[in-house]
Each structure stands twice: as structure tokens, then as C-alpha cells.
Amino acid sequence: MKINMAPLNNEQIEQKKNERKAQIMRAAIKVFADNGIKLTKISMIAKEAKVSHGLVYHYFNSKDEILSESLEWAIEEKKADQVFHDLKESQNSPLEQIKQFTQFAFTESDTEITSSVFRIMQNLSSSNGLPDHLKDLVEKAGQFYIESLYPLFYEGQKTGEIIQGDTEELLGVYLTILSSIMADDPSFWKEHMEWKVEILLRMISAR
Amino acid sequence: MKINMAPLNNEQIEQKKNERKAQIMRAAIKVFADNGIKLTKISMIAKEAKVSHGLVYHYFNSKDEILSESLEWAIEEKKADQVFHDLKESQNSPLEQIKQFTQFAFTESDTEITSSVFRIMQNLSSSNGLPDHLKDLVEKAGQFYIESLYPLFYEGQKTGEIIQGDTEELLGVYLTILSSIMADDPSFWKEHMEWKVEILLRMISAR
């Protein structure tokens, strides 16, 4: 009995539907990151997304599904993120690029969900008994960072900017420390960020 | 007119009672550290301590009280720890002592609850609306580390082993990173610990 005044816009409807879903996922990512997974309540996500909690269950079947779909979506979005493209085109030295990446990681804003994803992954990897698909997801996302940063570490070692040693392991240590820090209290790093980032970089920079 | 048939064991009883309480506190520290405060269930503590949940409430009045008493107890135990005494007497250079301290922090064992305390404090400081006595506790415990390590940093800077700059702030960054890492996944640090600790120390060591 609904009268469709513009009968051709099936796509627009699809679009709108996805928009709604994205709105919820965006909220979910933020709330999961801020509160931890277990401590995040559906009502918190619904409130952040400004929808009723009932609607959340219209788009997702369970809290777990909200988490994995949102995370997957966020990782996909992130990949399309400007950061790494910008970095590559900056023509800066590898170490300088790592520094910029690190600073970016500490910069939180609503549109940049990178750091939220970091924190969620942190949270996930410290919990046990994860379902397989979540494990895969975390794995994949981590892999993305590794793949993006590996060339920079490799290049840096070649140019002598970065200390020698097993590249992968060095990268592992760096990323572990970075994500640990971000899982904790990102606000600490806001002040004197540049100086602090430089301290961090001393770990890997040869001098 | 009361005849005590076994008059000798008053102390023993007291002893046993304290032992029981300690057993629960030990369990509590571990479980709180592993799962976070909110997510720790009384039943988990009870199970870890191998007692019924009812007994936990025989020794403590509430979950909050379990937390604060256990934490206080653990901090006290920790202070009595050999580490800092041993360090001082080692006659090593300041940087070397910091290294030993760092390695110690990553060494987890049942008797050494240091890392658990670290993680709980981490968890506490990221939650808001703490009761005052908990704030004080966290404050005090953090202060203990600062006071213990400050002289080493200061001395290291004087001898040139450690980079220059505001001592307190440098120490702050170092401890923040250290506790962040430990809050996360101490197991990661077990492998190649010495090498990893050296990487960490590069942050502050002058070269």
C-alpha cells in the first residue's frame, strides 16, 4: 500500500540501507574501542548511533556479528585510507615515514578509525577462545600493517637509518609496542607527541 | 573454668586464617590482572583459589574490597621484594640496573606478582570514577616505582649513559610504555627477552 513516487531508485534504497548500517558500524567501532568488547553493551552502540537497540538487531544477528562485520568493514575502509598513499608519495626517508605513521596512529579523530581498530584488535588478541573468523580477521589486519611497514623497515636497514637485525622481528617488536601503548591511554601521547614519538623511534634508529 | 584442651595453637590458627586470606588474594590478583576488573567474576577468583564463592565473602565484604585489599597486600609484598635491594648492591651502572629491572618486570612467576599488579593498575587508571582509596593506592604504587627508578635515571644522565632531557618526563615515558606492554601480553616478551629489552633500552640510552 506504499506508493512509490519515484519508482526507479532501487539503488538509492540500497544506498540508504547501507548508509544506515555503516552508521551503526561506525558507532560500534568507536564504542568497542573505547570500552572493550565485553564491556560494550548493545545499548551503548545504539545510543552512539542514535538508533534504537532493536534496529541494531535488524541489521545484525548478534553482538559477535556486529563486532566482526564492523571490524571487517573498518579494515576495508582503512585500507582505502590516505595515510599509506600519502606516505609513499611524500618521498621522505623510510625512518621519517615510520615517524609520520606513528604520529598518525596517535592522532585520534572521529573520521579516522585506524586507532580504534588498533585498540579493538589489541583487545581481541588478549582474549582467549576467539572464534576462528575473528582470529583470521585480526591476523589479516595485522598482516596489512606488517606488509605496509615492512618495506620501510627493510629500506631503512639498507640505508643504515635503522638498526640491523631480523627485519620481521624488529617490526614485530615495534608494532607490538605501538599497539600496546594505544590500547592503553592514547591521551598520554597527545602532549609533547613529537618528542615522545622521537623517543620511541630511538629504539630502531641507528645513529 | 574453661578448659582448653589444645592450648598451644592459637598462633597456628591465626596463621592459617591469614594463609587462607592470602590464598584468595593471590588468586584475586591473578584473575583481576588476567581479565580486567569489571570482567572478573567472583566465581573466577573462587575457582582460582579453589574455594567456594561463599568463603570469599567470609573474608571480604565486596568485590571492591577484594580488589583494594588484594592490591594493597600485593604492593606491600612487592615492596619487600628483593629486586631493588639486589639491584642496589649489584654495583652495576645505572643503565644496567634499569635493564635488570626491566627484565625482572617481564619475568612472571607465581611468587612474583609484580607484573599482575602492573596490569591491574593499568586497568584501574584507565577506568573513571574510581573511589578515592583506590586512586590513592594506584598513586602510591606508581610513586614507589618512580622513586626507585628516578635515582637511576638521574645518575645515568649525569654519567652520560642516558640521554639528556627532563628526567621526570623521560622516566614517565619509560614507565608508561613498560606498563602498557605488560598490561597487554607479557608472554610475547618471554622469547628473546634480552634482545627485546635491549631494543627498549635504546629509547633512553645515549650512544
Next chain:
Amino acid sequence: MKINMAPLNNEQIEQKKNERKAQIMRAAIKVFADNGIKLTKISMIAKEAKVSHGLVYHYFNSKDEILSESLEWAIEEKKADQVFHDLKESQNSPLEQIKQFTQFAFTESDTEITSSVFRIMQNLSSSNGLPDHLKDLVEKAGQFYIESLYPLFYEGQKTGEIIQGDTEELLGVYLTILSSIMADDPSFWKEHMEWKVEILLRMISAR
């Protein structure tokens, strides 16, 4: 652009919601009155209201809130009660009106919650450490009876129907006895009610 398929029933929904809440409050009043406040379990209220215990918490935040909101609601309902209006218009003598009021108090039925309120207030005033808002509520409700009956006592003393003496104190004794009785076993008073009420009235009637 939202098309409301059944746009007429917003009020009905509100109506229904209030009805549900009233249903729970009605049950609460009954159960609180029958069992005392401490001994009333949420499950009893839920069962009486034929809803799940979870739903009770959908409408109220705590047992305390159930109590105070229900009581407030009941007192409000009671005030709108016909009794006092009917009495005034009956043109009967003061003593006769007091008799009618007393009989009314012993008449229990589902719609008349007066006696339940009486019993709850009885229960409340014998407990210590009440929150202030409950104290106020009890005070206010008691005041309502006092204000309604005082003129009757006063008038009755003037006409000589009622024994002389401090009006307020006399009223106090009468109401205390009345509420004590009702807090106990109202069923006892069902039989031969009229005769029993007459016995009661002898306390205050001059002859």
C-alpha cells in the same frame, strides 16, 4: 518521508504503556502489603502482575523505586477516591461518618487499595533508616487522613457526640489503632463487621 501505516494510535500506545506500569504497581502494592517490604521479592511482584521479572526492571530501576512509585501512585489514586466525597454529602452526623469511614477501611477489594496502602505505611514507619522521600511520602499520606478526619472529630466533640479532650491526640490514637489492626489481619474484621466497628467507636463516643 516516513509513512505511518497506522497513524492513529500514538495515544493508544502511551495508554497501553501506562496500563502495563499500573498493572505492575497494583501488583506491587498488594504484594508489599501482604508480605512486608523486605520480604517482598521481585519475583512475587512479577508473578502477581503476570509478567517476567525482567519486565519489572524495564519500568522501574530498583525495588526501592518500585515501592516509592507504587506508593505515590496509590496514594494519588486513593485521594481521588469517592469515599470522602461521599461521606461529606451524606449529611450524616460526624460520628456516623467516622463509622462509615472505618467500615470502608475494612472493606477490601481489588479496586480499593486503601487498606494495602495503610499496611505498607505501617510497615514503613516501623522500619528505621528510611530514605527521605519515603519518609515524606508516609508523612504526606498520614496527613491526608488526619486532615480528612480532623474536622469530623472536631465537629463531633462540639456536638457532644465524641468525648472531650485534645482532638489531635484522640484522632492520633484512633488512627494508630485503626492502622495497627489493618496491618494485621483485616479478614478478622469481615465477620460481624458492623458490630465490631461499633465496639471500636465506643472508644471515642460519648454516651
Next chain:
Amino acid sequence: MKINMAPLNNEQIEQKKNERKAQIMRAAIKVFADNGIKLTKISMIAKEAKVSHGLVYHYFNSKDEILSESLEWAIEEKKADQVFHDLKESQNSPLEQIKQFTQFAFTESDTEITSSVFRIMQNLSSSNGLPDHLKDLVEKAGQFYIESLYPLFYEGQKTGEIIQGDTEELLGVYLTILSSIMADDPSFWKEHMEWKVEILLRMISAR
């Protein structure tokens, strides 16, 4: 292996044992009366009796047993009470004796457990699903009052001091009111007790 220095005092031991038990029962009666049966905790009785809660279970098998044994004991003690004997010997008129009895009922003291028994019975009779032996007990205790007061009412009616009518029923109303009042707030009656008791007596006194 206990050496009995005075081998003949088996009775003394029995005596002492009973004394201990009486101490607990005395406490139980008080606490049950003050708090209601369900709301009385074993720990409250133990505390009042200044023994450990474990000892309570040495003398009684369950809370129910504490209640019934204590009540039975108290009723027995009460029968031996001076009140009724004193009354009879006072040579006062029946109405006067009823007045004295009523005043006595409002007089609470540690040694006089009458009013406590009253309140406990009140509490019992308003609960449902009593075990049979408790029903009997309540019945019996009530019967005692009825038997003690009945002659006074009967006599009073004969002398014209008390209003005519079914003696038993009149006595029933009077006792019901009395026990209702006492179940509630005995403290109210402390002030101006004599005047208030006179008001009460107006119910039954002919004039």
C-alpha cells in the same frame, strides 16, 4: 580423659547446659519479636546471646526449631509469671484488673517476655503455611490468655461494668486489637499510657 573432681554433680552440668540454652532462647525471643521471624538472622540471635552462631546449632537443629522451642519455653515461663497471680490477689474489680493487664502488656522490659511472645504470635498468625506444631503452639498460647481473661470479662459483665454481649466474641475483639497494636509500635503507647489505656477500655466498659 577428663577427670571429674566432683563426681556427683551431674545435675549441675545439666543445669548449666539448660542455662546456656535458656540464654539463647531468651535472646531468640527478643530478636524474633523485634525483627519478625523471617527477617531474624541466626547471627542476630547469636550476637544477642553473646555466643557464636555455631553454638546455636549445637543446641538447636534449625531456625524453625529455635523458634518453636523458644516460643514453647517462653509460654511456659510466662505462665509462671507473676502477673496473673498478682492480679487475682489484687482484689480489684474485673475492669480494673483488665486495665492492669493491658498496661502490663505495654510495659516492655528485658525480663518480661510477655509482650515479645505477643508480637511473635502476631507475626506467626499473619504468615501462611505454618507447620502444624507451630499452629498448635499459637493456639495454645492464645488459649492461655483467653482462659485467664475470660473470667474477668464474664464477671465484669455480671457486675455490669462491662457491656453485654457474647463474652467470648467480645474478648476476641479485645485481644485481637491488643495484639495488633503491640505488633506494631509499642513505643507509641509509652507516652500517656494510662490515658490511652483508658480510651481502649472504653470499648468494653459500660457507662
Next chain:
DNA sequence: GATGAATGAGCCTTCATTCAT
């Protein structure tokens, strides 16, 4: 006899999930 350690059933409350509208 006497103590209090130890247990577990049961209650209040929260929250993920389902369902009627």
C-alpha cells in the same frame, strides 16, 4: 562444649536477544 571456616541455595539486578506492532 564452643568456635568460626566452608558451602550452596536463592534473591536483586543487568543485559543480550526476541517479538509484536
Next chain:
DNA sequence: AATGAATGAAGGCTCATTCAT
């Protein structure tokens, strides 16, 4: 699509009762 009413499993805490000493 959207809301919020409704349910029930699970966790914190209390307390009657049992048991070791």
C-alpha cells in the same frame, strides 16, 4: 524499517546450615 516491550541467563551478595578443630 524502526521501536521498545518482553524474556531469561548469569553475576554479586546474603545467610541458613554443616563441619573440622
